[in-house]
Amino acid sequence: MKTHSKSVKMENFWGKYENKIPIEVKEMVFDQYYSQDTLFVYCDSSSSKINNDMAVACTYVNNASITVEKLLVHSPGDCIGKNIFGELKAVLFALSHFNKHLRKPCERVIIYSDVNDINRILASQLVFNQNVSLKILQVDLINLYEQKKRENQNVTLEIKYLPLHRKKHNPFMKASHNASRKMLKRE
Template identity: 45%
Template sequence: MKIKGTTKRAGKRPNFWGRYEKKIPESVKDLIYHHYYSFETLYVYCDCSMQIEKNLMSIACSYVHNGSVIVESNVIYPPKDCKGKNIYGELQAIISSLCNFETHLNSFIKNIVIYSDVNNITEILTYKLNFNKVFSLSNTQAELIHLFENKQIQNPNLEISIKYLPKVLRANNPFAKSAHNAARKVLQK
């Protein structure tokens, strides 16, 4: 099978940072280019934005693989007990990425890495942290864990992981920024 996309690697690498490129640490640039040109791993960056006064949230996911970035976003309507709770939108963004990553797969992808800015996502996924006082958050947590486990079972040839993206790697990350901006833009319409 012929592999498409070799022309994307020809010439200069894209400058994601514009005139600020010289201020970006080389380690961050290397990581960003590694994600951008990754052939066997699909990287997904999730984010959420909200308007408390209208009780609206939006979620966005940036799918990064083999020299392309695809951003998808949606508006969500949080339940009353989650009004003003950003964590609800962040978990919904991860759920959305789990529901939609299969449309971005090809036969070469062996790993899916989903990034979130929820710093305790590991504790949430293992029930070490729970939301017993907020019914809708508790249900969303259970839905996320169930979906994550099912996707791992349904895709035995894929290594699927959900990881925290530290602030240091978010600050200069064009893919995290693209998800953030897409989520904000949806609410401005």
């Protein structure tokens, strides 16, 4: 009996630093990268100190595919210097665009955010009473989240805080971070 073997090249997301990356981080990254049943979305935003603009970016990871999308966002006057505005806009951007990245047999979408209170914000346990623009953004975010859950009943849709230990050495979060920063430099 003749057997054939084919070597499969594993992606190297860390370049020359690959040997310094903890194995649990590598396992998480490869599990997400090759996942067919879950779409992972990483959100980030950056703000310009020059003209008060913000940029948001989302990295969509599923089925050995990575797609990064970005958008320039203009801050309303009452949100200048408030990073929370950009971070929530990034989640809103992810919710608006994840459908086009769904591949069969995807059963779950997890959107990761830098906002540690994202669950309290979505549950209206934390309300922005002092800032009109943030309050409006919160309502828009909650409404879109509920709408997307209704429209995608075969898919479990979650929005989660991404803790620091899951950000460190994470190439998908880094891709969102870099894309939003580059977007501002193009202005």
